[in-house]
Amino acid sequence: MKYLDVRGLVVAHGQVGPGTHILGIRAPEIRKGAKPGQFCMIDLKPPGAIDPLLRRPLSIHRVGPKGLLIFMYKVVGRGTALLSQLSPGGSLRILGPLGNGFRIDQSRPGLLIGGGIGTAPLVFLSEAWPKDVEQVAIIGGRTRADIEYAARCLEDTPSRVHLATDDGSLGHKGPVTDLMSRAMEMFEGRSPVVYSCGPGPMLKAVARMAADFNLECQVSLEARMACGMGLCLGCAVPGSRGDDSADSGYLHVCREGPVFRADQVSWEDYPCP
Amino acid sequence: MKYLDVRGLVVAHGQVGPGTHILGIRAPEIRKGAKPGQFCMIDLKPPGAIDPLLRRPLSIHRVGPKGLLIFMYKVVGRGTALLSQLSPGGSLRILGPLGNGFRIDQSRPGLLIGGGIGTAPLVFLSEAWPKDVEQVAIIGGRTRADIEYAARCLEDTPSRVHLATDDGSLGHKGPVTDLMSRAMEMFEGRSPVVYSCGPGPMLKAVARMAADFNLECQVSLEARMACGMGLCLGCAVPGSRGDDSADSGYLHVCREGPVFRADQVSWEDYPCP
Amino acid sequence: MSINPDLAVKTGPLNLKNPVLLASGTCGYGIELQGFVDLEKLGGIVVKGLSLEPRSGNPPPRLMETPCGLLNSIGLENVGVDRFISDKLPALSALDTAVIVNILGDSVRDYQELAGILDQVRGIDAIEVNISCPNVRAGGAAFGSDPDMASEVTAAVRKATSLPLIVKLSPNVTDITLIARAVEHAGADAISLINTLLGMSIDIKARRPVLANTFGGLSGPAIKPVALRMVWQAVRAVNIPVIGIGGIQNASDALEFLLAGAAAVQVGTATLVDPLVSVQILEGIRMYMKETGISDISGLPI
Amino acid sequence: MSINPDLAVKTGPLNLKNPVLLASGTCGYGIELQGFVDLEKLGGIVVKGLSLEPRSGNPPPRLMETPCGLLNSIGLENVGVDRFISDKLPALSALDTAVIVNILGDSVRDYQELAGILDQVRGIDAIEVNISCPNVRAGGAAFGSDPDMASEVTAAVRKATSLPLIVKLSPNVTDITLIARAVEHAGADAISLINTLLGMSIDIKARRPVLANTFGGLSGPAIKPVALRMVWQAVRAVNIPVIGIGGIQNASDALEFLLAGAAAVQVGTATLVDPLVSVQILEGIRMYMKETGISDISGLPI
């Protein structure tokens, strides 16, 4: 168990897109062990408050010097709305780093595919990417404002970045999968490993196309969580670890994931709300 | 019904004693009708939060220009602790002015007796006091720090102020009732009206002594409240309105009070926690 | 597409202009809110529970805040049915909104007598029978805790009045559907639920229960999941309209109940915290219907 | 006066070094917390409910946050008793803290068989019987909803094992004292309560229940007043020790249960939010005892 529960100082907090914020927390103990694809459980309540009860899972978006952890989140409900009101100088309890993270295959080029807020962990992945391994990133979203900030982050990395929006306001007009087949050509016959994070329907499409191209594909999944550390079994998604161990028919996102091989997930039953 | 429910801007918030804070809220609509002894129900939750569920009753401590309402409160539990974390610039929902307030008898001198945080509404009373009516105030508390600020407020009014502390660190060493009998002499035979607010045991002692001296005595009571406006019947204290109307054996602090004639209260059953 | 949703509700024989009511015990006799809340916008008002004789209620403390909830042990303090009719009803019934009178008693006879008195009075649109009260004859178990007792009270009231009859169920039971079916068969025109969950709180400094009465009723957002579950079950168990109550704080909460199949909702504790909230809830329901293109309130249930 | 309070508890035949336990389903198999929480400080660990065969549990979503509460419909996913014994128990029983195994079944026979298996295994300090599960033979009503069924399960387990036997009650009943007495008479050494309250939540955008299973169990601070009331009632109804559970978030909450007469407490949902909280609760209890001059835990009940 290498995770810790600490109170971290909020050192930066600002809006970077419509309803999208970045949050910088100083938590050196957690920063130290953090790997791309891992997440933290953040307690949004002021000290003494009891509601909203649960912590919220957020992927580590970037790391910085002096123990800095940066998260990128979208306001979607009550918890994230309350979080967005917090000023720098405040503090939050933060539990992490949690989960397995992406397994970078150094022997193969990487194809990073992010959708919307799902791009958050891919920035960390791209920044931590081994220097001598090729990397291409495809970022998609509904519209320009949704992906502009994340795209800028990635452009500061060695990644070659391709963009797609549903409305065509930035980059290709259409889904990320359109760009996926085109990107394949750039690898000149070598099979890249796909690393993907985004909304359920996108992951499903990416997984299918990766299977068609016979590519290894790692997907970072989301599920409602209570504990984030394997205690409650609440974060189940349909799938199978694929080892011979007793198999419940469910994967537990917090402990066995959040990153899974796409072929471990039962996509036909995957809840895509 | 002359009360209103508004969102008021917090224009001042600071500590004035150990665990004691003053809170200035701009709420001109409420300020307009406010009388000494009335209170407001303050919602301490940030927008979107649901806990702590209930508003908290606070007496109006002072009023100021530009619709300013000032409250003085002590941190005693979860709600007031959360409140004390709020910075100026924030806002709070505030319902008021509620309750009946003190009835100033212009024909008689006033003897204001406050204990601890119970002094809060007496400052407003003293500041609103008719110019040509004599007024003496007695303020008591556990120790110097408990009453220093309130005493300073009163010293800026025409009131003659006498102080008492349990530990003798300021003024007389002993309870306010010690000073009450002495103060009587200052009125040279005329019977003052007693206006009192403070902890239960103090009010009980004051009421008893007022009865001994045959003085009219008005007491401002506290009770746990949910609504503050007569809807829930939660704020009962044992007593009787004394009119011939159907009498439940209970007074309702929010609607029939918080100020009662001391002889309306059944002191033997009065909960003094 | 601009629709103007129809919010009118037929709750059995009772017609409401919309599905938002104020719950008993949290809006006084209604008139306390007059001039502050625009009561005529609401579907109706359920007044504080009335007994034959005035009642003093329980000694204080009567209230305790709990996490997202409120414990109360008011003890059914009320002015009695006679004073209600003489002092409160005239102003209340002058309003263009449904007046629903909540009644309570120690015995079946009390309930029957109350219903008989109210049956003769103009300006009352329905009776809501609170069966969460202890049956003094039956050793103090609540009428609402047993299908037979619930049924007996309902039948007795049914005999005494032709007013629309709502029976309000207690949630402190093993199987709410048994009670719901029992009162349906005994002649209720509608059921409302839930009343409060029995709870308590202890003051660890004073080392005694906080409420003078030891136990109290838990209400507020904390109980909403339980309330919604029971409403969902009741809707599927009976063929009469169900009025949903419990922890409704905003339009989204109210909509959960309406989607579960409730014909109307009552707003209780939320009014104590936020006296104007019921009108906002109504507006929120209207907005939701517009946005989802549902033109009639009966199109809400899923 | 500096006292060093004695926190050791005798819960029937089970000795605990202190009254703070981790509740079933909220601490995995205990070992998930190893290295993070100093488990040896605690009185004991109640592991996730075990069945004879492994169970998959319910489809997702399984969780929903509610006001001050959590709805879950895990559906009793577990690795099954055999894998628990082979894979989890060795590390767990090596710890110096009580290991309590929670069991569940579809039939009385399941429970009995489970108890029989566990009776043979070293390193288990007690069995906790979860009777909130549906009795498949009796049409799916929970064993814990009926005194006779509760009693039958208890007696069957009692026959199969000489381990200390705790029966964990469901709160979804009209009268908890009836169930408490029934299981006492059937041979329980202690009772624990409450399990979760049955609740639900609806997604008004998707227009369907949030949980795939429709209903779920409500836990967390929201339910504390109900839990405390039931514990208070149970303590006064039986002569065996009562373990208090429900919404305990901090030492003050735990003390409410101990003052109500609980011999020990279990911390559930709070651990999910704050994995270290149980140890802090224990410290808070110790502090309170020092401050109030209570030297022995048995001096807490009021």
Ligand SMILES: Cc1cc2nc3c(=O)[nH]c(=O)nc-3n(C[C@H](O)[C@H](O)[C@H](O)COP(=O)(O)OP(=O)(O)OC[C@H]3O[C@@H](n4cnc5c(N)ncnc54)[C@H](O)[C@@H]3O)c2cc1C
């Ligand atoms: C491993 C992981 C990493 C994530 N990383 C990010 C990230 O980097 N940036 C980001 O914006 N979001 C991320 N999410 C999603 C984020 O956790 C939710 O958007 C957030 O919890 C919503 O909280 P809320 O209170 O605003 O919403 P509400 O809908 O009010 O929340 C109610 C409950 O549902 C849960 N919930 C709601 N939506 C989601 C969701 N999409 N996934 C999981 N739980 C949900 C909440 O945690 C809470 O328990 C991640 C989720 C997981 C599981």
Ligand SMILES: Cc1cc2nc3c(=O)[nH]c(=O)nc-3n(C[C@H](O)[C@H](O)[C@H](O)COP(=O)(O)OP(=O)(O)OC[C@H]3O[C@@H](n4cnc5c(N)ncnc54)[C@H](O)[C@@H]3O)c2cc1C
């Ligand atoms: C008419 C009136 C005027 C008041 N004026 C002032 C004032 O000017 N300054 C001030 O410091 N305090 C005043 N009080 C007391 C103040 O309301 C409580 O101290 C405050 O509500 C405590 O809230 P809490 O959340 O910190 O305490 P908690 O104990 O956490 O509160 C729990 C619940 O108990 C209630 N409660 C706790 N203590 C009291 C109390 N003494 N009286 C009434 N309800 C209580 C709370 O409102 C809340 O509902 C007044 C009370 C009343 C009734």
Ligand SMILES: Cc1cc2nc3c(=O)[nH]c(=O)nc-3n(C[C@H](O)[C@H](O)[C@H](O)COP(=O)(O)O)c2cc1C
């Ligand atoms: C202070 C208070 C008093 C109440 N009095 C009554 C009553 O007299 N009769 C009744 O049937 N219900 C009474 N109730 C129950 C409410 O009408 C309602 O059923 C319950 O509070 C749940 O709804 P809520 O969570 O919206 O408050 C009372 C509730 C509260 C909080």
Ligand SMILES: Cc1cc2nc3c(=O)[nH]c(=O)nc-3n(C[C@H](O)[C@H](O)[C@H](O)COP(=O)(O)O)c2cc1C
């Ligand atoms: C996610 C989750 C899983 C649970 N699983 C079990 C279980 O397997 N067996 C059991 O007896 N109780 C189970 N419970 C109930 C808890 O042990 C406890 O009785 C209940 O949650 C109330 O306590 P709390 O409010 O402290 O959580 C579970 C509760 C939760 C939240």
Ligand code: FES
């Ligand atoms: S969130 Fe609790 S096990 Fe994954």
Ligand code: FES
């Ligand atoms: S606080 Fe509700 S009636 Fe007084």
